Amino acid sequence: MPTTNIQSLVRENIRNLTPYRSARDDFDKGVLLDANENSFGSSVRSPLDLHRYPDPMQDCLREVIAEYRGVESENLFLGVGSDEPIDLLMRIFCEPGKDSIIITPPTYGMYKVSANINNVGVKEVRLTEQFQLQPEKIRKAADDTTKLLFLCSPNNPTANDMKRTDLLKLCTTFPGIVVVDEAYIDFSRQESMAAMVQQYPNLVVLQTFSKAFGLAGIRLGVAISNPDIINYMMRVKAPYNINKLTADTALKAFDNLELLKFNINKIREERQYVAEQLGHSEAVEKVYPSNANFLLFKIRHAKEVYNNLATLGVIVRYRGNEPHCEDCLRVTIGMPDENVKFLKALKDVVG
Numbered sequence: 393m394p395t396t397n398i399q400s401l402v403r404e405n406i407r408n409l410t411p412y413r414s415a416r417d418d419f420d421k422g423v424l425l426d427a428n429e430n431s432f433g434s435s436v437r438s439p440l441d442l443h444r445y446p447d448p449m450q451d452c453l454r455e456v457i458a459e460y461r462g463v464e465s466e467n468l469f470l471g472v473g474s475d476e477p478i479d480l481l482m483r484i485f486c487e488p489g490k491d492s493i494i495i496t497p498p499t500y501g502m503y504k505v506s507a508n509i510n511n512v513g514v515k516e517v518r519l520t521e522q523f524q525l526q527p528e529k530i531r532k533a534a535d536d537t538t539k540l541l542f543l544c545s546p547n548n549p550t551a552n553d554m555k556r557t558d559l560l561k562l563c564t565t566f567p568g569i570v571v572v573d574e575a576y577i578d579f580s581r582q583e584s585m586a587a588m589v590q591q592y593p594n595l596v597v598l599q600t601f602s603k604a605f606g607l608a609g610i611r612l613g614v615a616i617s618n619p620d621i622i623n624y625m626m627r628v629k630a631p632y633n634i635n636k637l638t639a640d641t642a643l644k645a646f647d648n649l650e651l652l653k654f655n656i657n658k659i660r661e662e663r664q665y666v667a668e669q670l671g672h673s674e675a676v677e678k679v680y681p682s683n684a685n686f687l688l689f690k691i692r693h694a695k696e697v698y699n700n701l702a703t704l705g706v707i708v709r710y711r712g713n714e715p716h717c718e719d720c721l722r723v724t725i726g727m728p729d730e731n732v733k734f735l736k737a738l739k740d741v742v743g
């Protein structure tokens with residue numbers, strides 16, 4: 393950001409917001425008769441005291457995740473998946489009916505959906521045919537009303553990393569908040585941008601427990617940024633957004649980081665195997681390099697192949713409607729037996 397003034401980018405009503413004070417903000421010990429909980433307890437047996445509201449700040453979990461990601465807990469916001477921080481950023485920075493965001497198609501669809509829900513404009517600056525950013529075009533597309541830039545690295549659905557030099561350049565040239573979605577970062581060899589939030593006050597890095605951690609079911613997303621932006625997110629979120637079951641499971645994940653690493657390596661190996669096998673198919677015109685847990689490939693008559701695979705019980709994603717992705721399918725790397733089934737079904741379909 394050329395001249396950094398985060399405050400001036402924040403919507404006035406959010407700057408002036410008196411946030412909800414949760415029941416435990418002042419006292420959290422003693423005879424707790426302040427929050428209309430059920431003092432007789434939950435009808436479900438659990439060591440987690442489920443009849444009590446969870447910690448609104450999730451300080452303990454934030455500390456553990458911050459240490460793992462090499463930042464301070466004041467740099468960390470926890471949301472219900474990454475979808476929550478995406479929506480909160482819209483609500484904090486974009487005036488409905490007036491402001492806009494920039495996205496770089498082909499990319500993750502939720503940025504646009506979230507903007508549409510919030511009645512925020514969407515400007516599109518496509519990736520190049522090599523699926524890389526066009527920093528100069530992005531800068532030119534930005535005006536006074538363009539508050540957020542959504543970048544995704546590794547990108548979904550193209551699976552490649554964005555060039556780090558481009559990401560850094562945009563942090564200094566884009567006049568608003570730069571969001572770098574790193575949902576797939578743990579599958580990549582590229583370093584996370586998380587530590588760069590100390591240097592770039594307008595940078596927000598998104599991560600998630602849904603991919604490498606294999607915890608899509610608990611809905612836990614992370615936003616990493618400077619404490620000013622994190623504070624605004626804390627003020628705008630629903631008071632008890634992260635529930636006790638989610639927090640407890642996420643903490644347990646850190647007891648077994650060996651398994652996390654093992655699974656990541658397995659996925660990388662399987663990715664290599666599937667990519668090679670796809671490369672041997674006559675019908676496959678291109679397998680794009682991947683730094684994520686999925687592959688994008690170009691195949692003749694992709695829509696038909698997609699439907700025929702589904703008939704055989706193998707579900708992949710058709711991405712042929714995205715720019716530069718004509719006749720492309722996206723396949724998630726599965727367990728070894730699932731990958732074999734996919735490759736066999738593909739053979740049956742394309743001959």
Ligand SMILES: Cc1ncc(COP(=O)(O)O)c(C=O)c1O
Binds near residue numbers: 473
């Ligand atoms: C780039 C990207 N960001 C975010 C998400 C969603 O993450 P979460 O499950 O944390 O909401 C996805 C899911 O596919 C994704 O591809």
